[in-house]
Amino acid sequence: MGVKRANKLMQAARESIGLSTGIEFARHEIKMLLEQYDTLCKQMETLMVAVQALLQQIPGTAEMMTIPGVGLVTVAEFLAEVGDLKGYEHGQQIIKLAGLNLKENSSGKHKGQSQISKRGRPRLRALLFKTVLVMVAKNREFKAIHQYLITRHENPLKKKQSIVALCGKLIRILFTIGSKKTPYDTEQVLGVVRQEQLQEAA
Numbered sequence: 229m230g231v232k233r234a235n236k237l238m239q240a241a242r243e244s245i246g247l248s249t250g251i252e253f254a255r256h257e258i259k260m261l262l263e264q265y266d267t268l269c270k271q272m273e274t275l276m277v278a279v280q281a282l283l284q285q286i287p288g289t290a291e292m293m294t295i296p297g298v299g300l301v302t303v304a305e306f307l308a309e310v311g312d313l314k315g316y317e318h319g320q321q322i323i324k325l326a327g328l329n330l331k332e333n334s335s336g337k338h339k340g341q342s343q344i345s346k347r348g349r350p351r352l353r354a355l356l357f358k359t360v361l362v363m364v365a366k367n368r369e370f371k372a373i374h375q376y377l378i379t380r381h382e383n384p385l386k387k388k389q390s391i392v393a394l395c396g397k398l399i400r401i402l403f404t405i406g407s408k409k410t411p412y413d414t415e416q417v418l419g420v421v422r423q424e425q426l427q428e429a430a
Contacts (some may be wrong), residue, residue, distance in 0.1 A: 292402055
């Protein structure tokens with residue numbers, strides 16, 4: 229926003245009749261925008277320190293941040309949406325809260341097909357999609373699972389379907405790690421996929 233505003237000001241200054249006055253005015257506003265940007269950066273740093281201090285008081289958050297691709301902001305946003313993990317018995321409840329549980333389409337050309345309900349919290353759902361897209365690119369286990377789901381011989385998923393499935397998996401992982409206070413286990417994450425791959429190879 230600040231850069232666009234600065235460019236418009238410079239353009240207006242060039243086209244103005246009083247060129248020197250226009251340029252001086254643009255410089256003044258650019259300086260103000262830069263000062264505002266610097267202030268916002270400092271406020272963000274202060275906010276992150278406060279968020280980190282709050283998360284340190286919540287059991288299981290340090291372990292949740294051992295997941296490659298999941299950082300402080302992701303954990304903070306996740307807990308802000310779902311609340312205390314002690315209020316849930318299993319991850320499926322959070323999947324439903326996010327509106328990622330499947331329902332059967334009962335109308336139109338897609339009748340009988342399953343799709344996510346989207347009845348839950350859209351901000352939580354958006355956070356999960358955003359995080360999983362990063363993890364599919366940077367998290368070795370999620371990347372491997374994604375590739376497996378879209379290329380397996382039996383019932384391969386479309387890419388978007390795989391992302392939805394991985395959002396559910398991430399919820400279950402976050403819930404398990406946060407509740408049991410255990411670090412991220414790569415072998416456990418890949419366990420089911422490796423078993424199915426061995427069965428296909430047999």
